[in-house]
Amino acid sequence: MGKRRHWIERLAHVELLTPKPEESLVFFRDLLGLEVTAQKGDSVYLRGWGDWFHHTVKLTAAKEAGVGHIGWRTESPEDLEEAARFLEGKGLGVGWAEEGDLGQGQTYRFRLPDGHQGELFFEVERYSPPSEKKPLLKNRPQKRPYRGADVRRIDHVNLYASDPTPSRELFQELGFKWHEGLWVKNQVEMAAWMAVSNLSHDLAFMRDPTGAKGRLNHLAFWVDTEAEVIRAAELLREAGVFIEYGPGRHGISEAFFLYVYEPGGNRIEVYSGGYLNFDSDWGPILWDFDDLAERALATAVVGGPPPESMFAYGTPPVMLPQS
């Protein structure tokens, strides 16, 4: 067994596309509680009160909902170079961006195996609060706003893939650990949960039942306690947001979850708990998709069964083929 690659340090940001940019902005800022750090062109840049980077969400007006690109930060400039060469060699490279995005330096763009757009960069601008947002605690980027669900930081992104296997394999080669999987009798991979960090997962791929490519299942934001997830459920319901599923606790990842749709149609998770894994070679724990009891347990060890939409709806919306 050789050494694990450590090119990539973390999920840095996700670009979400929305056909209703104004309503989506109200959702992310006023209901989820994200902070706006910049606006440029058709995009608004946001971050949680505990996110140190310039932004962790880029909200871009578009014809259809979905995921624009996913950005990861590398551990060093050398790591950026090496990872770029690796992706180039895989034939997945798009190339160095001529102009970086707000808040980040030299950026390398690539395609994920299922067509999602990715980018890597090292240089990043840390958030610097104006005086009225200076925190009591200097180990925080800013005061907690206590607004809406008051989410603390970005947590993970869950991507649909027409076939999750090539995507999962690519990220293993990039140094991600493969923590859990859902399989049809060890033959067909239905989903994979992966992490470049100690989280239960910061990246997941789920088989898209529509066969479409490049869609989003959901983007998740962290709150510190289960009680805050429950509080968010009530707050968002009172605000008229569609609650799809939860609160409950997944068997896979052990995380406490709540899934809602933001006005643009993207599924958003408010998330807490979940185990941490500190081992480089732990997992994958594989769950049997064909064993109904085990599939149910994998989905929710606490809370009722999921609606069918959880494994079918995504953005951009696609009709399921008639069987």
Place this chain on the structure above:
Amino acid sequence: MGKRRHWIERLAHVELLTPKPEESLVFFRDLLGLEVTAQKGDSVYLRGWGDWFHHTVKLTAAKEAGVGHIGWRTESPEDLEEAARFLEGKGLGVGWAEEGDLGQGQTYRFRLPDGHQGELFFEVERYSPPSEKKPLLKNRPQKRPYRGADVRRIDHVNLYASDPTPSRELFQELGFKWHEGLWVKNQVEMAAWMAVSNLSHDLAFMRDPTGAKGRLNHLAFWVDTEAEVIRAAELLREAGVFIEYGPGRHGISEAFFLYVYEPGGNRIEVYSGGYLNFDSDWGPILWDFDDLAERALATAVVGGPPPESMFAYGTPPVMLPQS
């Protein structure tokens, strides 16, 4: 800026010495809720219900309380070799162990700059539960015992050092990130919080006011929620355990804490929360020891001021020099 070293993956276990082995065992097993996995010679091996390794605590009968050795796991055999060579080159090497301890393979022993004993290994035995402890969730090593404070896993170790600086510098060279520090006017380092993981810290060094070398401040165990820390406080108090400080929330690390003394005299923390850091180059956040308000805030953003013992008592016990 070059690449960060990734030899070491995680804190694997801590050996605690106790002059009251039977009473200490009752504390760790029945009150904290650890599971006994083996006994050999004067030692009992224990782990939390969420710890995957053979043991995370080795409790050894001894004349005096204190820390025996601290074990870290490397990411690969190659990493073990490289780290061993590095420590050899530093003049800190003790050498390869002729015989490994229970549950681990080839082991390299070394001295920390202040005299604490360390060891590195890669091969490790994972816990395999008997049938009555098989968990409902296959991503857990065993059933949760629901016994006592029911701590989930080892979290971090906090070591006194006659001078914390050389220890902190060594672990930075070993790839640990330096997250926070407490300094007298940027001149004298009083304490350092470091992590090889995404935790706020998995290793800390505090200046020993007695000037002694190689002592232990505390060993910390994780529970999933603040409510469990509060529950532990009441449970341990009812059981007659000495509560030194807490529950409260530190400013440094943002963690929710409770400090007690186990019967052998070692300080034990029940711990939850605390920020996660996903960046390789975040910190150090430095707090001013001379600014009384800032020092108080660093100690507890929620909860009252600490007793003086928090920064003086340790194991083995040493009398503070009379001033």
Place this chain on the structure above:
Amino acid sequence: MGKRRHWIERLAHVELLTPKPEESLVFFRDLLGLEVTAQKGDSVYLRGWGDWFHHTVKLTAAKEAGVGHIGWRTESPEDLEEAARFLEGKGLGVGWAEEGDLGQGQTYRFRLPDGHQGELFFEVERYSPPSEKKPLLKNRPQKRPYRGADVRRIDHVNLYASDPTPSRELFQELGFKWHEGLWVKNQVEMAAWMAVSNLSHDLAFMRDPTGAKGRLNHLAFWVDTEAEVIRAAELLREAGVFIEYGPGRHGISEAFFLYVYEPGGNRIEVYSGGYLNFDSDWGPILWDFDDLAERALATAVVGGPPPESMFAYGTPPVMLPQS
């Protein structure tokens, strides 16, 4: 408006019938965490660690599951006399018991309008703990056992009635406050939530869709926090208990709920939260059963929709008439 009657002080105990007495006892003692205080004939007497009375549950072996009798305590001997005379006058009296049950004095028995058996008494034996259960806090009846779901006390009983209206009206005359109701267009009463205490309810009646008389919907036990309800859900699921619904938060009562079936078949609720009402003339708040959105909200403001069994299954089991 005249003075409210204060004959009855509180729900004192509920007798549950079980066709599987041994398995039911394991459930109540080891999984819910109740304490056994006595055994006599076919009955075991139990109480929560925070219950002061001799028992709050009497578990009696029987051919079928269901509710045996419900006991309420009066505020004084005079109140007992007056309430007995009142019930006698209503034609609901059964008479003074020749022999009281364990832990209680002179007892008056009566029938509720739908056939359930009730009893009133004033004299009650308070629990006196043996030395090993003496609590740290003298305002508690005993040490918290930290066993299973570790429920603290009895909370409320929810009874099916072929017609809830006469039962609700009787208890209003007995001094209970009518807090909430579920009605079909203000014409048909589907359910009533009532309280003789400050709880959102300590007694409820629900229209039995089978038309049967005298059945039990559920008996509820209190835990102090929502987190304990969630913990109970996982603990009970791992122990193989059937989880019917929850955790979630009701709209009606605002309580955090979890419904399971004990081995004898009776539905048991683990319950926390819920508003308190301190006014004598608050309510009733009426919810529209025909408005699907309002009915859903009344059922769960947090958490998914209920299974149909929640409003049909009860004990003893009865088949729903085919429509």
Place this chain on the structure above:
Amino acid sequence: MGKRRHWIERLAHVELLTPKPEESLVFFRDLLGLEVTAQKGDSVYLRGWGDWFHHTVKLTAAKEAGVGHIGWRTESPEDLEEAARFLEGKGLGVGWAEEGDLGQGQTYRFRLPDGHQGELFFEVERYSPPSEKKPLLKNRPQKRPYRGADVRRIDHVNLYASDPTPSRELFQELGFKWHEGLWVKNQVEMAAWMAVSNLSHDLAFMRDPTGAKGRLNHLAFWVDTEAEVIRAAELLREAGVFIEYGPGRHGISEAFFLYVYEPGGNRIEVYSGGYLNFDSDWGPILWDFDDLAERALATAVVGGPPPESMFAYGTPPVMLPQS
């Protein structure tokens, strides 16, 4: 044993005096999260989002901080008459108010034995929310504002008395239950916790060490969870509010507490948990003030020891006599 009196239903409101009315208003509205319902003369009327009455706090500009009057609601007009006659007979009557206060009907004024001003009334105006505050749940008076500590409702008032015994005895005659007490060797009563509701207490008297009459120890507001108390501690500290003690859990009452000073100087408690008592004849549980360990336990079963100010500071401020 005769029947317990049920004239009084609940604590209705407390008038607080403040020498800094504008800053106090900011504290109660923006930091505690109370809602303003009216302003008249030198007074602002406020209530928690879960309070149904027109107001539960009347904040009145005054030269010195302290308590203006305490209002209780009776169960019926007849109960109001009877209680008034009783107080008249005791020589404590002040008389029927010529003009009622905002939001309440006919009002009887009286003096408590230590000089505090009390009033009783039955008719009360319930809060009616404007459309933008209409709640999702119709069993709530309004939408939760999610502002500041977001306290839900008034909970209890704790009054200093030069001698607590006559006050405690008066309220027992008025039908309050005496739940707990702190005594010097069964000879000198130091404090009494009483309830007319099922709460651990809604009224308390503490011996004033200064010997002054009619002072306030604190006014308490309820939040639903311990986690919200902890959240309030951090939020209020960040806002610059003086935190005197907590969070912790009292032995007496078992309640989770946080004590702060509002800008006018009055001590305010953010409060959760605490046992409920449903028995009319439970208590008093007496704690020994002279037994230092028991006194400490009574004060805090979870959390460190109190500052001395907790038993000496009050409003209006009085200097302790030099011993």
